[in-house]
Amino acid sequence: MSNYEDIKAIIATDCGSTTTKAILIEKKGEWYRLIVRGEAPTTVEAPFEDVTRGVLNAITEVEELSDKKILEGEKFVKPYKDKNNGVDIYISTSSAGGGLQMMVAGVVKSMTTESAARAALGAGAIVMDSIASNDGRHMHEKIERIRTLRPDMILLSGGIDGGTISHVAELAEVISAADPKPRFGSTFKLPVIFAGNNQARDIVKENLSNKTDLFIVNNLRPILERENLKPARDKIHDLFMEHVMAQAPGYKKLMGWADVPIMPTPGAVGLLIEKIAHKEDIEVLGVDIGGATTDVFSVFQGLFNRTVSANLGMSYSISNVMASSGINNIMRWMSFKMDEKDVRNRIKNKMIRPTTIPQTIEDLQLEQAIAREALRLALEQHRDMAVSLKGVQQERTISDTFSQSQSGSSLVNMKTLSMIVGSGGALSHAPRRVQAALMLIDAFLPEGVTMLTVDSIFMMPQLGVLSKVHEKAAADVFDKDCLIRLGTCIAPIGNAKKMGMPCVSISYNDIKRDIRFGEMALLPLKEREKVEIIINPAKGFDVGEGPGKEVVKIIEGGVVGLIIDTRGRRPFILPEDDKLRTDKLIEWNTELNVYPKI
Amino acid sequence: MAHAFTPGLKVSRKAVIYKERRLPLKGEVVCKVGDRVKADDIVAKTQIPGDVETLNIAGRLGVSPEDVKEYLKFNIGDKIKKDETIAMTNGIFGYFKTIIKSPITGSIENISEITGQMILRYPPKPIQIDAYVDGEVTEIIENEGVIIKTQGTFVQGIFGIGGEVRGEMKMAAKSNDAIIAVDDITPDCSGKILVAGSFIDENLLKKAVTVGVKGIIVGGIDDRDLKKFLGYDIGVAITGSEKKGITVVITEGFGKMNMAEKTYNTLKEKEGQIASINGATQIRAGVLRPEVIIPDFNLKNEELKSVDSSSGIQIGNIVRIIRSPYFGLIGKVTNLPPELLKIETEANVRVLEVELKSGEKVILPRANIELIEG
Numbered sequence: 001m002s003n004y005e006d007i008k009a010i011i012a013t014d015c016g017s018t019t020t021k022a023i024l025i026e027k028k029g030e031w032y033r034l035i036v037r038g039e040a041p042t043t044v045e046a047p048f049e050d051v052t053r054g055v056l057n058a059i060t061e062v063e064e065l066s067d068k069k070i071l072e073g074e075k076f077v078k079p080y081k082d083k084n085n086g087v088d089i090y091i092s093t094s095s096a097g098g099g100l101q102m103m104v105a106g107v108v109k110s111m112t113t114e115s116a117a118r119a120a121l122g123a124g125a126i127v128m129d130s131i132a133s134n135d136g137r138h139m140h141e142k143i144e145r146i147r148t149l150r151p152d153m154i155l156l157s158g159g160i161d162g163g164t165i166s167h168v169a170e171l172a173e174v175i176s177a178a179d180p181k182p183r184f185g186s187t188f189k190l191p192v193i194f195a196g197n198n199q200a201r202d203i204v205k206e207n208l209s210n211k212t213d214l215f216i217v218n219n220l221r222p223i224l225e226r227e228n229l230k231p232a233r234d235k236i237h238d239l240f241m242e243h244v245m246a247q248a249p250g251y252k253k254l255m256g257w258a259d260v261p262i263m264p265t266p267g268a269v270g271l272l273i274e275k276i277a278h279k280e281d282i283e284v285l286g287v288d289i290g291g292a293t294t295d296v297f298s299v300f301q302g303l304f305n306r307t308v309s310a311n312l313g314m315s316y317s318i319s320n321v322m323a324s325s326g327i328n329n330i331m332r333w334m335s336f337k338m339d340e341k342d343v344r345n346r347i348k349n350k351m352i353r354p355t356t357i358p359q360t361i362e363d364l365q366l367e368q369a370i371a372r373e374a375l376r377l378a379l380e381q382h383r384d385m386a387v388s389l390k391g392v393q394q395e396r397t398i399s400d401t402f403s404q405s406q407s408g409s410s411l412v413n414m415k416t417l418s419m420i421v422g423s424g425g426a427l428s429h430a431p432r433r434v435q436a437a438l439m440l441i442d443a444f445l446p447e448g449v450t451m452l453t454v455d456s457i458f459m460m461p462q463l464g465v466l467s468k469v470h471e472k473a474a475a476d477v478f479d480k481d482c483l484i485r486l487g488t489c490i491a492p493i494g495n496a497k498k499m500g501m502p503c504v505s506i507s508y509n510d511i512k513r514d515i516r517f518g519e520m521a522l523l524p525l526k527e528r529e530k531v532e533i534i535i536n537p538a539k540g541f542d543v544g545e546g547p548g549k550e551v552v553k554i555i556e557g558g559v560v561g562l563i564i565d566t567r568g569r570r571p572f573i574l575p576e577d578d579k580l581r582t583d584k585l586i587e588w589n590t591e592l593n594v595y596p597k598i
Numbered sequence: 599m600a601h602a603f604t605p606g607l608k609v610s611r612k613a614v615i616y617k618e619r620r621l622p623l624k625g626e627v628v629c630k631v632g633d634r635v636k637a638d639d640i641v642a643k644t645q646i647p648g649d650v651e652t653l654n655i656a657g658r659l660g661v662s663p664e665d666v667k668e669y670l671k672f673n674i675g676d677k678i679k680k681d682e683t684i685a686m687t688n689g690i691f692g693y694f695k696t697i698i699k700s701p702i703t704g705s706i707e708n709i710s711e712i713t714g715q716m717i718l719r720y721p722p723k724p725i726q727i728d729a730y731v732d733g734e735v736t737e738i739i740e741n742e743g744v745i746i747k748t749q750g751t752f753v754q755g756i757f758g759i760g761g762e763v764r765g766e767m768k769m770a771a772k773s774n775d776a777i778i779a780v781d782d783i784t785p786d787c788s789g790k791i792l793v794a795g796s797f798i799d800e801n802l803l804k805k806a807v808t809v810g811v812k813g814i815i816v817g818g819i820d821d822r823d824l825k826k827f828l829g830y831d832i833g834v835a836i837t838g839s840e841k842k843g844i845t846v847v848i849t850e851g852f853g854k855m856n857m858a859e860k861t862y863n864t865l866k867e868k869e870g871q872i873a874s875i876n877g878a879t880q881i882r883a884g885v886l887r888p889e890v891i892i893p894d895f896n897l898k899n900e901e902l903k904s905v906d907s908s909s910g911i912q913i914g915n916i917v918r919i920i921r922s923p924y925f926g927l928i929g930k931v932t933n934l935p936p937e938l939l940k941i942e943t944e945a946n947v948r949v950l951e952v953e954l955k956s957g958e959k960v961i962l963p964r965a966n967i968e969l970i971e972g
Contacts, residue, residue, distance in 0.1 A: 169712035320833035431944035
């Protein structure tokens with residue numbers, strides 16, 4: 001690999017479950033900029049069964065589009081020679097082949113087990129099941145469960161340091177009795193990480209060192225009041241590379257090509273979301289909606305959380321979105337009538353041919369309706385997981401009586417949230433940016449004042465891993481080419497008795513506008529343009545400072561503009577009457593210019 | 599993009615097919631390279647460990663875990679019969695003994711001095727795998743299974759349910775676009791594999807199960823009917839383990855879909871012969887499509903074609919359109935413009951031009967077609 005300062009050209013790929021995306025970054029003057037992007041179907045599956053084929057195809061497209069020679073057969077042309085020849089480094093992320101699938105185990109379900117799940121999720125894994133001493137299942141049921149699921153790896157926690165040993169021993173016995181076999185490669189022992197009570201290490205070794213590939217790291221919950229997830233997360237990353245990826249078709253070759261270790265895609269995206277939140281000192285909610293899974297990342301009260309909804313996605317898992325949300329919840333977002341039978345068949349056809357794309361507006365609207373539901377359900381699951389530590393004793397004074405929050409309450413707060421970052425095909429590739437904005441608003445229901453952004457062409461995974469190698473290149477491209485500011489959304493909390501009643505007045509620059517309840521409005525405010533806005537909510541509506549209280553703040557525009565959403569919050573309800581509902585959807589879509597007129 | 603193409607479903611009369619037959623756990627392979635095997639022949643066998651049962655010995659005897667061993671009548675590794683005494687306290691003057699009897703016949707796997715738990719294991723269960731197709735063993739996967747080479751007709755479906763079955767092929771539909779009626783499934787269909795044209799519904803499936811039909815190969819099915827037949831909605835496409843008494847191979851997709859003529863005609867030529875079919879489908883993590891295999895050992899070597907080879911899309915290829923508004927239609931590629939084009943949704947995508955049977959030429963995203971491969 002070239003020296004840090006000498007790096008002039010970077011090629012990066014992300015091997016997703018459906019497509020492999022390649023980006024070319026080059027230094028132009030002082031700044032690193034995105035040059036082109038290419039993509040090709042991922043080739044982990046039969047008939048190819050070699051991930052590198054898709055990588056080469058995606059890079060070949062980059063070569064064609066940039067008129068640059070990057071590959072010489074299957075070798076990278078290195079280092080950078082001139083604008084038509086060579087790159088300095090190659091890096092990659094991957095979620096192909098089903099990503100990293102883990103099981104976690106801990107003593108108390110809501111304490112160490114939940115911390116273990118957070119560690120696994122934060123590292124980019126899908127948690128297939130959480131086993132706890134007190135989860136109500138019999139020992140033989142737990143054993144059977146481990147055997148059937150065949151995870152890639154198990155994270156065993158349990159007990160604070162110096163705490164219970166017998167419960168940890170029981171969990172180790174369960175794993176040992178299950179004698180688990182890894183998903184890939186039947187000749188390998190299953191990796192098990194123990195990150196629990198330091199006094200229980202010998203017992204765990206006794207039970208597991210023969211039957212599994214056992215690794216011991218520091219306790220992820222050394223005391224009740226503190227989590228220490230990093231050692232477990234780091235170990236998961238190492239093992240992901242060494243054990244899981246190395247078994248997937250073609251990955252050994254890919255690992256040989258990459259200049260730094262391949263990261264799990266969600267791990268890389270999470271890294272980037274964390275960086276945004278800390279750099280701007282704001283609360284951020286990120287989402288990456290993929291073909292098989294939807295990941296949600298958040299930083300609230302300075303705490304990073306990630307969840308993955310393993311079976312909510314837009315291709316492989318699209319049918320499961322319908323099964324989870326119910327078909328009526330999908331159809332409620334459609335502004336035209338479509339037969340239920342037709343909707344079902346279209347969804348199933350997308351499931352069995354996941355790489356197809358919508359060709360008609362009707363099909364596009366249906367896919368975007370499904371995306372709303374996938375996003376909504378993924379956020380629901382995130383709310384349940386992103387919670388303050390449970391089991392922690394809190395000291396309270398009399399003044400806390402009316403404002404106390406329980407331990408274990410969700411950290412997700414849409415009112416204090418400053419920014420939503422959307423990523424993944426459905427959002428990044430929506431033909432009109434306003435479609436992405438509206439999907440985010442409908443699914444997440446932001447409250448008060450929130451900035452909406454999307455990853456322009458879905459390159460956060462590559463930038464995440466790049467930030468580990470070359471912080472400046474990642475930061476430059478992220479700011480200038482990746483993050484598209486869609487605009488600010490203002491959504492008063494509250495409801496009026498009926499549509500058309502006063503809701504909010506806003507004024508900025510020369511613009512003054514009263515918006516009534518049940519409307520959507522789109523006002524001009526350009527990308528990177530900042531203005532001071534005065535927001536006056538009507539009685540009973542809250543935009544951040546309390547019901548009826550005026551808010552004055554600096555907001556930023558975007559490629560869509562300023563969106564005012566007065567359709568109500570807490571709760572947000574679409575009209576039940578079919579005619580009224582479709583009329584309103586058409587009215588909002590028209591106001592925001594969401595779809596082309598046919 | 600020279601390399602971009604969608605691999606299609608294979609339909610071939612002269613295919614060489616390699617089938618891996620692998621045990622879920624290591625075991626014994628009972629054939630050798632060069633052996634000719636019949637579909638029903640057993641090629642490998644093993645024993646999978648029995649299920650476990652746990653007993654809280656310490657708790658039930660009322661003693662501490664480290665003392666449990668003193669009261670045991672058996673050691674780790676011992677075999678034990680149901681109702682044999684596993685552990686017993688001395689009681690008081692020989693009375694009031696606490697006796698724990700074995701709930702199963704099996705063996706003792708572990709006794710923990712930390713938790714006081716005993717793990718008992720049922721006897722291992724024997725499992726065997728057969729050859730699935732007539733053919734020749736070409737490779738032994740040591741202690742795990744074999745690769746069997748066969749040749750003949752190979753048809754891939756897009757989606758299916760149910761596992762491996764074998765039966766005689768019978769053309770129930772008169773043409774690729776016909777829809778068969780419930781009355782067409784007569785008692786003589788029992789044990790057979792039916793080719794059913796463009797569409798089946800729940801009633802047809804139920805009738806087929808009643809009659810004893812082993813499998814159905816058909817163009818399309820409504821998702822609603824599949825849900826009613828299965829009794830649940832398929833969330834993620836991993837199928838093959840359904841126990842509904844029939845295996846179904848869908849060749850085109852959901853909805854009423856004419857079976858591709860090539861597929862229909864290929865199957866028609868094989869009427870009366872024995873087919874091995876499997877509905878197992880997995881779209882993610884190791885794509886698995888349902889399949890129909892009808893061996894034919896009269897084919898000469900030079901006629902055979904490997905089914906694993908795939909080439910890129912070229913002008914003149916026959917393709918199947920796999921997304922609305924032309925879903926299910928078959929056509930010929932007439933142009934492959936290299937530049938991106940804005941389609942109705944306003945997305946800029948790579949496209950191709952396809953001439954439909956009607957003579958109409960349509961522009962489609964390249965992602966929305968698949969090759970009909972042979």
